[in-house]
Amino acid sequence: MERAMSQSVKFPDMRLEVIAAVRSLSDPQHQQARWGQVEEGVNYYDDLTLDVHTLYDDCMVLPLPQTAVPDVLHEEEVPAFLDLEGALGPMLQDLGDEPDEVFTGDPRWGAVVDAARAALVVMERLDDGSPS
Incomplete structure (x- = not known):
C-alpha cells in the first residue's frame, strides 16, 4: 500500500530533488566536503543556497509543506517538514x-x-514501501 502511495505524487522528479536537498542538509560531512567545491570536469555542485532554493522556490515544500501534498510530498511527511521549517526558517x-x-x-x-x-527517513521509508 505504501509503495502505491509513493507513486501517487504528481511530480516524482521534483520529489527526487527534494530528497537530494534534504539529504544534503542532513549530512555535515557532505556539507564540509562538497558545499561550495567546484571541480574541473565534475558536473556537480552543492551548497546551502541551492538546497534552500530547491525546498522553498523550485519545489515549494517549505515553508508550508501541506501545500505540496500530493504534488511532491505525502501527508505523512508534513510533520517532518514542519519541523525542518521550524529549524531552518528562523x-x-x-x-x-x-x-x-x-x-x-x-x-x-x-x-x-x-x-x-x-x-x-520518512521520505525514504515511504518510497521504500516499508511499514510505518
Missing part, C-alpha cells in the same frame, strides 16, 4: 545571505541537520 530570517560557514557554525545548525535527517 536561521534564514536571521542570517539571510551569509556564507554557508556562518550557517553551519551557528549553534542552531544541529537542529537543522536533525530535522533534515528525520524528514529524509
Whole structure:
C-alpha cells in the first residue's frame, strides 16, 4: 500500500530533488566536503543556497509543506517538514545571505541537520514501501 502511495505524487522528479536537498542538509560531512567545491570536469555542485532554493522556490515544500501534498510530498511527511521549517526558517530570517560557514557554525545548525535527517527517513521509508 505504501509503495502505491509513493507513486501517487504528481511530480516524482521534483520529489527526487527534494530528497537530494534534504539529504544534503542532513549530512555535515557532505556539507564540509562538497558545499561550495567546484571541480574541473565534475558536473556537480552543492551548497546551502541551492538546497534552500530547491525546498522553498523550485519545489515549494517549505515553508508550508501541506501545500505540496500530493504534488511532491505525502501527508505523512508534513510533520517532518514542519519541523525542518521550524529549524531552518528562523536561521534564514536571521542570517539571510551569509556564507554557508556562518550557517553551519551557528549553534542552531544541529537542529537543522536533525530535522533534515528525520524528514529524509520518512521520505525514504515511504518510497521504500516499508511499514510505518
